[in-house]
Amino acid sequence: MLNKYYWWQYILIVLFIIIGIIYSLPNIYRDIPIIKIKILKKNFSKVKILANLKKELNSNQIQYKKFFINKNNIFIIFNDVVNQLQAYEIIKENSHKKYTVIVKLISSIPKWLLFLKAKPIKLGLDLRGGIYFLLKINNNYIFQKLREQNIEDLKLILKDKKISFNLNKSHYFNYKIFFKNNIIRNKVFNFLKKNNNNFVNYTMINNGLLITMKNKWFLELKKSIIENNIDVLRKRVNQIGISDSIVQRKGINNIIIELPGIQNLSEAKEIIGSTATLEFHLVNNNINNIQNKNFSYYIWNNKIPLFLNKKIIIDGSNIIHSNISRDEYNQPQVNIFLDKKGGDILSKFSEKHIGDNIATVLVNYINSNKKDIKGNIIQNKKEEIINVATIQSKLNNSFKITGLKNIKEAKKLSILLRSGSLSAPIQIIEEQNIGPSIGQENIKQGIKACIIGILICIIFMIFYYRIFGIIAIIALFINLIFTMSFLSLLPGATLTMSGIAGIVLTLAIAIDANVLINERIKEELNNKISIQKAIDYGYKGAFSSIFDANITTLITSCVLYSLGSREIQGFAITTFIGILTSMFTSIIITRAIVNIIYGGKKIKKLPIQ
Incomplete structure (x- = not known):
């Protein structure tokens, strides 16, 4: 029979709609902004602190919803993020080390939805607000470090x-080595070619050799550096508890980081932009050796001169975990745990140097005001001794670092060490702080655009196609539900303003498909065939046109996603999803509704003419 689905097809369609509604529901629940105040000492009066907090907020005209006390914590609930962040700055400024202040967003999604793993759509920076960083990797550092290592190996051979x-170093990896004559050069060249380490090229020049890095190895090293740096930066972001963050490669040497919902720019820069790592050096106790080139001169605590052996015993790459605690004098300390390789090195070293001093050096790279020949900002290496300890006995794979200024410094150092060392220093070349109020305004504008688009479609479809227009509008709303549920379920999908533009576009495409179907039905009716056949031929005849048009749009979306920037990708992914759902709703769901209303019935006139 024409215009009839099997019963199981209707059940399947209803099931799809129910699933779509369930997984789009979390988007109607908004996060609740709160401030958690953790009281540090039990003898502080929670009631008194609460009263002072209320007084501070009221005097600064900051609106809040309510206060409540739970165990040793005070919670403040706000209506919006703007008031929450303003309150955070005031409370933190007046904390006087009595309590710690934590900013949070608590989900208001019901437990039954969370049980079904239903989550809201992740919002991009332009909709939620937050911080954007563009980082540049200083590859020169790693190449120079590799060059020094290669030179040391060559020195030992010679x-x-x-x-x-004689050595002549260039700005990057390349360097020249000169001998007394070409006979010695040829001898060294033949030996090095025979024992080549596979990543350098040796080229003969007058009385010397030019040593360069092989291009293939150079590209592989750059790729490895950026991948490791991305991994370390992701760990840093996770360590400071930022959810829905984005850390990804951009171009050859750049990394972008997006931290939605974060407003404290300076604090984020401290963690993300830090190049800090640790090095452990033996302290030279022999004054007669101070002129030796193997030792470097340092000042400890701004007054004590020290000479450290240039050779690094272990560094940050050997650290697998760290946490903070307090020593017997209630001073902060960082507990370090090494991997097997680092533990073995430290164990053997400490066994041979019992009674000697070992220094912990914090190494950082600071931007200077100078640029190299390529226009890149030159970074200066800054080294600071944070601890000197005497080796009392044989050490293993765990030890403690003391001598830190405060608990904040200890916490920061612990986070950096836990997340690992960067393969090469980074510098922040662009930063943006997008306020939450801007994000809220963008959301309002996006919703407004969707509503206006839908209203225009409703007026047009009902005016031209009557009942069939209403059916198309029902399918349009179902299409919107499916799009939202897919974006909620898709891992890594983030909705931005460009994504909202993609949704508005697909709503128009969905309506366009129904216009094609309805016009084809009207065309068949004008050919004086039966109403049931006109409906059937209308859907079948319009299918090929709809399919061809949507396939080309899907291909375009794939190209945009693979080649475009993050903004273009946001547009492409919502367009791609919207096209798929619009084909389903425009062809399958509208046909199901039409079949229920008109299928198999004797109708004198179809309300579409």
Whole structure:
């Protein structure tokens, strides 16, 4: 029979709609902004602190919803993020080390939805507000470090063969080595070619050799550096508890980081932009050796001169975990745990140097006001001794670092060490702080655009197609539900303003499909065939046109997603999802509704003419 679905097809359609509604529901529940105040000492009066907090907020005309006390914590609930952040700055400024202040967003989604793993759509920075960083990797550092290592290896070889030489370093990895004559050069060249380490090229020049890095190895190293840095930065972001963050590569040497919902720019920069790592060096206790080139001069605590052995015992790459605690004098300390390799090195070293001093050096790279020949900002290496300890006995894979200024410094150092060391220093070349009020305004504008678009479609469809127009509008709303549920379920999908533009576009495409179907039905009716056949031929005849048009749009969306920027990708992904759902709703769901109303019935006139 024409215009009839099997019963199981209707059940399947209803089931799809129910699932779509369930997984789009979390988007109507908004996060509740709260401030958690953790009281540090039990003898502080919670009631008194609460009264002072209320007084501070009221005097600054900051609106809040309510206060409540739970165990040793005070919670303040706000109506919006703007008031929450204003309150945070005031409370933090007046904390006087009596309590710690934590900003949070608590989900108001019902437990039954959470049980079904239903989550709201992740909002981008332009809709939620937050911080954006564009980072540049300083590859020169790693190449220079690799060059120094290569030079040291070469020095040992030439020293062993008792060959004198002179070095001429360039700005990057490349360097030249000169000998007394070409006979010695040829001898060294033949030896090095025979024992090549596979990542450098040796080229003969007059009385010397030019050593360069192989291009293939150079590209592989750059790729490895950026991948490791992305991994470390992701760990840092996770360590400071930022959800829905984005850390990804951009171009050859750049990384972008998006931290939605975060407003404290300076605090984020401290953690994200820090290049800090630890190095452990032996302290030279022999004054007679101070002129030795193997030692570096330092000032500890702004007054004590120290000479440290340049050779690094272990560094941050050997650290697998760290946490903070307090020593017997209630001073902050960082507990360090090493991997097996680092533990073995430290164990053997400490066994041979019992009674000697070992220094913990914090290494950082600070931007200077100078640029290199390529226009990149030159970073200066800053080293600071934070601890000197005497090796009392054989050490293993765990130890403690003391001598830190305060608990905040200890916490920051612990986070950086836990997340690992960067393969190469980074510098922040662009930063943006998008306020939550701007995000809210963008959401309002996006919703307004959707509503206006839908209203225009409703007026047009009902005016031209009457009942069939109403059916198309019902399908349009179902299409919107499906799009929202897919965006909620899709891992890594983030909705931005460009994404909202994609949704508005697909709503128009969905209506366009129904216009094609309805016009085809009207065309068949004008050919004087039966109403049931006109409906059937109308849907079948319009299908190929709808399919062809949507397939080309899907291909375009894929190209935009693979080649475009993050903003273009947001548009592409919502367009792609919207096209798929619009094909389903425009062809399958509208046909199901039409079949229920008109299928198999004797109708004199169809309300579409």
